[in-house]
Amino acid sequence: MPGGKRYDFMNLPPRRTPDLTVSEPIVSSTTFPPVPRREVIDLTSSSIRDIANAGMGRADTAAFWFGESDMPTPDFIVESAIASLQRGETKYLHNLGTASLREAIAAYSSRLHGVDLPASRIAVTASGVSALMVATQMVVSPRDKVVVVTPIWPNIAEMPLLVGAQVVRHPLTVENGRWQLDMDALLKRLTPDIRMVVVNSPNNPTGWTITRAEQERLLAHCRRYGIWILSDDVYERLCFRPGEAVAPSMLRLAEPEDRLMVVNSFSKTWRMTGWRIGWLTMPEELMADLPKVIEYNTSCVPGFVQRGAEMAVSDPRGEASVAALHKELVASRAMLLDGLNAIGGIEVPDADGAMYAFLRIEGRADSLATAKALVAEVGLGLAPGSAFGSEAEGWLRWCYAAEKSKIADGLERLGRFLG
Amino acid sequence: MPGGKRYDFMNLPPRRTPDLTVSEPIVSSTTFPPVPRREVIDLTSSSIRDIANAGMGRADTAAFWFGESDMPTPDFIVESAIASLQRGETKYLHNLGTASLREAIAAYSSRLHGVDLPASRIAVTASGVSALMVATQMVVSPRDKVVVVTPIWPNIAEMPLLVGAQVVRHPLTVENGRWQLDMDALLKRLTPDIRMVVVNSPNNPTGWTITRAEQERLLAHCRRYGIWILSDDVYERLCFRPGEAVAPSMLRLAEPEDRLMVVNSFSKTWRMTGWRIGWLTMPEELMADLPKVIEYNTSCVPGFVQRGAEMAVSDPRGEASVAALHKELVASRAMLLDGLNAIGGIEVPDADGAMYAFLRIEGRADSLATAKALVAEVGLGLAPGSAFGSEAEGWLRWCYAAEKSKIADGLERLGRFLG
Numbered sequence: 001m002p003g004g005k006r007y008d009f010m011n012l013p014p015r016r017t018p019d020l021t022v023s024e025p026i027v028s029s030t031t032f033p034p035v036p037r038r039e040v041i042d043l044t045s046s047s048i049r050d051i052a053n054a055g056m057g058r059a060d061t062a063a064f065w066f067g068e069s070d071m072p073t074p075d076f077i078v079e080s081a082i083a084s085l086q087r088g089e090t091k092y093l094h095n096l097g098t099a100s101l102r103e104a105i106a107a108y109s110s111r112l113h114g115v116d117l118p119a120s121r122i123a124v125t126a127s128g129v130s131a132l133m134v135a136t137q138m139v140v141s142p143r144d145k146v147v148v149v150t151p152i153w154p155n156i157a158e159m160p161l162l163v164g165a166q167v168v169r170h171p172l173t174v175e176n177g178r179w180q181l182d183m184d185a186l187l188k189r190l191t192p193d194i195r196m197v198v199v200n201s202p203n204n205p206t207g208w209t210i211t212r213a214e215q216e217r218l219l220a221h222c223r224r225y226g227i228w229i230l231s232d233d234v235y236e237r238l239c240f241r242p243g244e245a246v247a248p249s250m251l252r253l254a255e256p257e258d259r260l261m262v263v264n265s266f267s268k269t270w271r272m273t274g275w276r277i278g279w280l281t282m283p284e285e286l287m288a289d290l291p292k293v294i295e296y297n298t299s300c301v302p303g304f305v306q307r308g309a310e311m312a313v314s315d316p317r318g319e320a321s322v323a324a325l326h327k328e329l330v331a332s333r334a335m336l337l338d339g340l341n342a343i344g345g346i347e348v349p350d351a352d353g354a355m356y357a358f359l360r361i362e363g364r365a366d367s368l369a370t371a372k373a374l375v376a377e378v379g380l381g382l383a384p385g386s387a388f389g390s391e392a393e394g395w396l397r398w399c400y401a402a403e404k405s406k407i408a409d410g411l412e413r414l415g416r417f418l419g
Numbered sequence: 420m421p422g423g424k425r426y427d428f429m430n431l432p433p434r435r436t437p438d439l440t441v442s443e444p445i446v447s448s449t450t451f452p453p454v455p456r457r458e459v460i461d462l463t464s465s466s467i468r469d470i471a472n473a474g475m476g477r478a479d480t481a482a483f484w485f486g487e488s489d490m491p492t493p494d495f496i497v498e499s500a501i502a503s504l505q506r507g508e509t510k511y512l513h514n515l516g517t518a519s520l521r522e523a524i525a526a527y528s529s530r531l532h533g534v535d536l537p538a539s540r541i542a543v544t545a546s547g548v549s550a551l552m553v554a555t556q557m558v559v560s561p562r563d564k565v566v567v568v569t570p571i572w573p574n575i576a577e578m579p580l581l582v583g584a585q586v587v588r589h590p591l592t593v594e595n596g597r598w599q600l601d602m603d604a605l606l607k608r609l610t611p612d613i614r615m616v617v618v619n620s621p622n623n624p625t626g627w628t629i630t631r632a633e634q635e636r637l638l639a640h641c642r643r644y645g646i647w648i649l650s651d652d653v654y655e656r657l658c659f660r661p662g663e664a665v666a667p668s669m670l671r672l673a674e675p676e677d678r679l680m681v682v683n684s685f686s687k688t689w690r691m692t693g694w695r696i697g698w699l700t701m702p703e704e705l706m707a708d709l710p711k712v713i714e715y716n717t718s719c720v721p722g723f724v725q726r727g728a729e730m731a732v733s734d735p736r737g738e739a740s741v742a743a744l745h746k747e748l749v750a751s752r753a754m755l756l757d758g759l760n761a762i763g764g765i766e767v768p769d770a771d772g773a774m775y776a777f778l779r780i781e782g783r784a785d786s787l788a789t790a791k792a793l794v795a796e797v798g799l800g801l802a803p804g805s806a807f808g809s810e811a812e813g814w815l816r817w818c819y820a821a822e823k824s825k826i827a828d829g830l831e832r833l834g835r836f837l838g
Contacts, residue, residue, distance in 0.1 A: 032645030034702035072507040088491040090693040142561035142583045226451030274509040283453035
């Protein structure tokens with residue numbers, strides 16, 4: 001599907017001045033082929049999908065390409081949605097979400113970060129990606145400049161392009177075997193003509209996780225120049241720093257009137273990827289206009305989906321399931337990293353969060369070719385680094401939200417591929 | 420919520436040139452208040468919500484303001500979603516929807532319109548409004564001009580503004596007691612510099628329904644000048660012309676390579692408003708790039724929601740429920756129109772579709788004031804015409820997808836208000 005026909009806009013016939021007094025013959029519609037606008041054609045499509053499509057034909061593939069847990073959504077969440085459907089909760093709801101879910105999210109987030117967030121600053125969205133789109137539409141105009149810390153989930157860097165803005169990429173670097181953010185260099189890029197900076201921490205794909213001190217510097221700088229911060233915190237519960245099971249959040253540092261928008265999602269924390277529900281934490285000042293933008297994007301989230309989400313953040317079983325997920329990921333992460341380090345010629349820089357190993361194989365610079373070869377030769381499905389930006393070329397992403405036996409199988413396949 | 424604080428952009432302090440070599444004091448964040456961009460502030464918010472919010476405080480309100488049936492979603496659809504949840508269908512799915520739902524929609528739509536639509540031209544979206552947004556993003560660039568036939572559901576005319584385009588409104592007129600489209604005048608507006616024309620037929624709020632002959636003229640003209648047609652067909656099953664239970668669709672006339680995008684939704688036809696699922700029928704040429712735009716808006720629709728929708732379009736009980744809905748609406752429509760005509764001083768022009776009476780009360784030019792007075796004095800909840808554009812000022816929209824006893828009660832309240 002990606003990489004379809006491309007059109008030569010320069011050679012389309014010029015639009016003619018109409019003479020409406022004359023009955024002209026109707027020209028064939030091939031004069032005006034039904035092509036998308038240029039900005040859409042130029043958007044990068046996900047080469048993760050390319051790889052997955054190639055591998056899905058093979059029965060014997062160990063797939064680690066998607067950012068999705070192998071485990072199903074916990075039963076108590078599913079049961080809450082079923083009960084809601086049985087009660088007939090199938091009508092239009094408030095643009096910002098139900099009052100009870102907004103209260104439940106505010107209480108959860110306040111508890112998690114030791115702050116006092118009111119429900120009036122919370123909006124429920126039809127997925128984390130919808131939250132990113134809505135937030136972008138709220139503050140970014142055509143021709144604005146947006147700085148994105150990369151490599152990053154492709155959606156985040158492409159979305160500003162869709163609204164007509166320019167994107168400046170600021171790459172993370174590997175230093176002393178760890179993913180690092182060069183904050184001095186980032187702040188130099190954040191000049192007053194920049195509208196917004198986007199940070200995803202813990203980061204997909206590298207696992208890089210911002211520190212409290214880095215957040216303080218970034219916030220102080222953006223305050224000074226009025227630059228919006230869009231913080232994508234969807235992996236905040238997947239932090240593996242000793243004694244720090246929750247990644248630091250800007251919500252703890254910021255004042256309610258700071259230019260800060262925080263995106264979150266139920267997908268990773270409660271294994272609800274297919275439910276399509278997330279939330280935004282916004283300054284109060286945006287809340288009067290936010291319902292319009294949500295109205296024009298998706299209007300609202302199904303009531304039965306909101307009921308499942310409410311159960312996830314408010315029922316004690318929600319925290320128990322997050323703790324269980326964290327424990328499983330600690331184990332599968334250790335197993336994968338040990339296994340990768342035991343195979344020679346593989347570089348896996350340290351990082352503290354998310355659910356991915358981001359690795360590089362000696363002598364293999366073309367990540368898409370490597371990913372394709374891995375699928376074809378040993379049935380190992382990894383995501384090519386190039387999907388996350390040109391600065392990630394040469395790297396491969398391995399999602400370790402999988403059972404240990406599956407990870408062991410994947411490691412064996414990789415060993416076979418290299419040996 | 421609407422009509423919140425407004426900001427004087429002209430009086431914001433100028434952005435300063437940063438001197439990064441000096442440690443400047445951090446200015447208070449009130450220097451840069453966290454306000455939305457101007458285009459978002461300028462979007463019209465729905466005054467239907469204003470009225471509804473005013474009325475929701477009153478226990479004794481007969482509400483006809485929303486475009487939503489009083490009846491629940493049919494059980495067999497709900498049961499299909501529940502079974503899907505029980506099977507654990509809670510993972511990421513294809514951007515364009517499941518293969519089985521796309522096939523089911525293609526078969527349904529082909530059957531309905533006597534055409535041969537392949538599933539490859541169908542995309543499942545997270546609501547009809549999301550379909551409109553995605554379609555708009557596919558072809559409309561900032562500064563493009565879009566013509567919209569009005570009055571119309573506010574979302575449709577505001578959405579192009581959100582992507583930075585200009586909107587030209589082309590109003591329907593009342594002639595000989597019927598809502599009419601002046602096609603000569605519309606075609607004069609559709610000059611080659613127009614990127615897209617949007618038609619919603621049957622129309623919300625007037626009920627106006629385009630004829631086959633009008634569609635032919637419009638399509639021929641748009642073909643000649645390469646103008647995109649965005650057709651919102653969500654009320655197509657609610658047509659009350661003698662012998663014409665389905666409104667004419669452009670899908671029947673158009674070639675696959677025409678610049679035509681058709682939006683549909685499960686909301687009205689199968690009483691699934693709160694499920695948030697719709698679909699797009701697109702030219703094949705757009706299908707390679709469409710997944711990217713859906714990916715950046717909502718990514719996919721929940722599997723259990725898609726299962727409910729699949730049941731609606733493919734199970735025989737789906738058609739039976741549509742027939743029952745149609746029959747109920749014929750009866751409630753007749754009852755409402757008779758009742759309104761029996762009260763003196765009310766104008767209700769004829770129209771053939773949708774599920775609204777669009778009416779005007781003699782001597783009452785301010786629709787918002789009238790709607791507020793109706794709620795306050797007799798607890799009758801109607802939507803103000805001004806919500807649908809300035810050309811609909813003075814009108815009121817009454818949704819008749821309600822039980823007969825409720826409509827009788829509403830008519831009694833209106834009589835009391837006027838008498």
